[in-house]
Amino acid sequence: MKNLWQNINIFSWGLFGATLVLQPTVAQAQYIQRSFLNPGFESPSFGSAGQQCYVQVDQSLVPGWSTTHGSVKAGTGNCTGYTSPGSVPLIEIWTSGFLGASTGTNAGNQFAELNAxxxxxxxxxICLIKDETITFSLLHRGRSSATVADVANFLIGTNTIFGTxxxxxxxxxxxxxxxxxxxxxxxxxxNNAGNGWVRYTGTVPYTGASSNQPVGFAAVSTAGGNNTVGNFLDEVQFAGLPVxxxxxxxxxxxxxETNPTTNPPKLRIVGLVPTGGISVPISVxxxxxxxxxxxxxxxxSTFNITIPEGNYDGTDVTHSVITIPFxxxxxxxxxxxRTIVFTIQPSSSFFASSTTTCGDSPTVISNYTIYDDDFLSGKVWDDADNSANNxxxxxxTGSETGTNAGGLLNAILVDSNNKVLKTIPVAADGTYTFLDVPLNQSNxxxxxxxTAGTVGNTAPTASLPPNWVNTSPLTTATFNTGTNISSKDFGIEQLPDTNNVTGSTTTNPGGTNTVQVPTLSGTDPEDGNLGSGNSFKIVSLPTNGTLYYNGVAVTANQVITNYDPTKLTVDPNIDGATTITFTVAAIDKAAKEDPTPATITMPLTASSAGKPQLILVKRITRINSQNLTNIVDGRSDVSPNxxxxxxxxxxxxxxxxxxWPTNYLRGLINAGLVKPGDELEYTIYFLSNGLGNATSVQICDLVPVSSTFIPTAFNGLTPNDGGLSGADQGIALALGSSTPTVYLTNAQDGDRGRFYSANxxxxxxxxxxxxxxVVVNITRSxxxxxxxxxxxxxxxxRAKVK
Incomplete structure (x- = not known):
């Protein structure tokens, strides 16, 4: 029965052999800790079922426990699923039977080794209270010797030893x-606990100031003098009076509300309550x-609240909160x-102290106010589905929750002359109650x-915070006051918000082909994420394309219900690169529309799947040292000569x-007569003018048979293009320019160009x-x-005439 029951002597309570309950889980951090958590090291469970193994883990993995162990080496272990935490403060846990060391009788399956x-x-x-007496119990066992003991101390604080x-x-x-x-x-x-284990018990006085103190067990020595083995610890228990x-x-x-349930006075208890429970005296x-x-x-005017035996951590999980019955x-x-004042009276069975901050003053008085039941009440609902329908x-209808629109709403009772009778903020759960309402008021x-009203003044205008709209009227019909009028309810809800969407760059397919529109989306405070299956309004249409839904052209302000992203497409009116935009507004389940539509943007590029085309125009642009700047229009309707x-x-x-750029194609088509030894410069112009992008573009031009390629034509000119340093440069390349942008070597190397010798x-x-x-790779990644x-x-x- 590890972690549940263990008989120990509680001398300070005058209850010899009383039973203590040890909590098996870690308490929530908002309450003080008055007892050991995870006392038997059973959480978490290591290894597979029945596996005999050990682990060295980071202290954060073992609930409740901390260690002074240094980050001296990486942790090791052999349990199934174990991963070393690296060099961290280690806690070493063994499962029963590993290396012959079993847990004590009825002591679970895991225990710790102080000497990791x-x-x-x-x-x-632990929160310790000044001048209290604490009871403790633990199981201790040596590891490596049947004749020489492992030794450990019990401490409170950093160095105050109470037992060895x-x-x-x-x-x-x-x-x-x-x-x-x-x-x-x-x-x-x-061996009083079996399997080599000994249970030690006792009491210690605490005389320090009330505060959180480290309470623990420290290794002193091991049987063999090896500080990496020894001092097994298990079933550690600790108790003082509950708080x-x-x-x-x-x-x-x-x-x-005759049997108060809304917010009656309640006791919170933290700590161990012994067998037979305790009584908390209350006066009124x-x-x-x-x-x-x-x-x-x-x-x-006095009565007792009985607290059953148990271990209480302050939370509802351990039933630590008890309602005062009246x-x-x-x-x-x-x-x-009228007010009832409940007061906790002193007792030797517990401490009246703060359950949230160690040593702080407790709340020992709780006032309960009884309001006259001549009230008028209602609730503001977050009507997400517009079931009210104005x-x-x-x-x-069952799914709505109450709301006060972020704390900005007021309920105002107004008389027949539009003067304020009562005004009250709406509570966070949407409820409001006017108390002591005058009876028999008409209309x-x-x-x-x-805006909060001021009693006696003219009522403010009905209104809602930004982004909220009403699903019911904001003003009730007139009625007469009476006793206990309720259910004067209202419906409101929040507007959706549509997401701007920019689609990934997509190829324009051209013609009458359509492109998938990126998925429309939005958010709604009540409905969550909006998208497929929701409703969207196409507020404005694109100017350069036609939207289609399920193959039918969309019209401006058309509402698409049960939206299917695969059915919304667009046919661009322009072939090639363009950007299509239109606006859309999300509509939530209450049929309320986003008042600020979002923009859908679709960048389209020219179709790379279209037919690319490259135009080549060859000219002679230099003879000897004379540049030829003529602009010649090639024609087929003239003499071949x-x-x-x-x-x-x-x-x-x-x-x-x-x-072509203006005046770009300079040079002659036919340069006339030349003589041997003349140097000619050939320029091959190129232009991409197809529907698609031109890729893998290589241009080859054969050197005319009447001339010889000049390999050194551009030696010494820069920039270069990654060719061999010092190699001859006989090729020039211009990219988007009227002058060369790079000079290429003739060799087969790292640049774009190469000259192939004859044959x-x-x-x-x-x-x-x-x-x-001459071969040049124009494109290159x-x-x-x-x-x-x-x-x-x-x-x-350039080439020289033979």
């Missing part, structure tokens, strides 16, 4: 426990009259506001407003309709290489992976 990799202390921070324990591996007590600093520790017998106080200093409700006083306004369980007497007599009926009404003759259909390649094997697209060929529409440039080389 060095002498260390395992401790917990010496136990061998077979449970022999080599020296009876040594009590210090006022502790009382009875003598023990060998009691009221959970709140005030509460109250209408007198019609105040302006409320016992027997007239309320009664107690005893019928008198009865309110309801009648039809106007009595106004009426006061069917507001709450009153209730309004909701963000004409200087500007170009055969059809290539005669139109140099036309301006092909988006050398060239790429197949070059044709027969009988006099040399990552700097120029493709040529977009209207991209231009040229390659250039």
């Amino acid at each position: 990799e060095q002498n260390s202390e395992l401790y917990q921070n 324990f010496s136990t061998t591996s077979n449970g022999t007590v080599t020296a009876q426990p040594v009590a210090q600093n006022g502790a009382t520790i009875p003598t023990v017998t060998n 009691v106080e009221f959970t709140a200093s005030s509460g109250g409700a209408a007198e019609s 006083s105040g302006t409320a009259v016992l027997g007239t306004d309320y009664t107690t369980t005893s019928g008198t 009865t309110v007497i309801n009648n039809n007599v106007p009595q106004g506001v 009426t006061f009926t069917n507001i709450n 009153v009404k209730i309004i909701l407003s963000t 004409a200087a500007n003759y170009v055969a059809s259909p290539r005669d139109t390649d140099d036309d301006s309709t092909n988006t 050398e094997t060239v790429p197949s697209y070059c044709g027969a290489n009988i006099n040399g060929a 990552p700097d120029l992976p493709n040529l977009v529409k209207d991209f231009y440039g040229f390659i250039r080389f």
